[in-house]
Amino acid sequence: MDLSSFYKKAQTQASINQAFLKKIKQKKIRHLDDVFHEAHERVFEETDCLACANCCKTTSPIFYEKDIERVAKHLRLKPSDFIEKYLRIDEDNDYVLQQAPCPFLDSDNYCTVYESRPTACREYPHTDRKNMHQILDLTYKNTLVCPAVLKIVEEVRKKIRP
Numbered sequence: 001m002d003l004s005s006f007y008k009k010a011q012t013q014a015s016i017n018q019a020f021l022k023k024i025k026q027k028k029i030r031h032l033d034d035v036f037h038e039a040h041e042r043v044f045e046e047t048d049c050l051a052c053a054n055c056c057k058t059t060s061p062i063f064y065e066k067d068i069e070r071v072a073k074h075l076r077l078k079p080s081d082f083i084e085k086y087l088r089i090d091e092d093n094d095y096v097l098q099q100a101p102c103p104f105l106d107s108d109n110y111c112t113v114y115e116s117r118p119t120a121c122r123e124y125p126h127t128d129r130k131n132m133h134q135i136l137d138l139t140y141k142n143t144l145v146c147p148a149v150l151k152i153v154e155e156v157r158k159k160i161r162p
Contacts, residue, residue, distance in 0.1 A: 001052040006147045017143050017153050021136040023162035032132050032160070039155035040127040047148045053109035055145055060097035061120030063087055068095065074116035125149045 024032060063071070072082035086103060087095045097103065104113045111117055125146045126135055142149040 001054075001147065003052070003054060003147075006054075006150070010144050010150055013150070013154075014144065017150075017157075018140050020157055020162065021140045021153070024160060025133055025136045027162050028133055029160060029162075033130055035156050035159050036132045036152065037128050039152045039159075042155065043148050043151045047151075049148075050109045052147060053105060054147070055124055056105040056109070056111070056121075057101040059145055060100060060102070061118045061124070063095040063097075063118050063120075067118035067120075070116045071113050071118065074113050125152075127152050 029035075061067075068079050068082060068087070072079045075082060077085070083095065086098060088098045090096045102111075104111055104117075106112055111121070123129065125142050125148060126138060127142075127149060129135065132139070139149065139153065143153050
């Protein structure tokens, strides 16, 4: 995975993608979920997340109480000790990792807490969710992080003309 090429392409397409996603958010297109989900399936048939792991290297998921309890148990820590060692509260008052890359990402891009990973990690990059029109701002942000999301949005742009 050539992340420098991805970053250049993502930046080149940023304003186009942002404007496109903003337009389709306003239109509330009925078949939007179907178009996203089909593109998601196609792109992930040929995407190896382990070759990239840019999401784990550059961003932090939100950790909800259940996530904290689950990961802490996996690590054999008390939730309070897990919070103290790994988390901080961000500007939105959410628990996020203190650092990037994720401390649970190993040198081969495997997650050492995969079975217990936070819900946000389980659902990432969120391009197969229902009601995509509700998360198009997040989808735009993810085009700058995830090469697969960039490809998915490119495919959606070809199918939908707002």
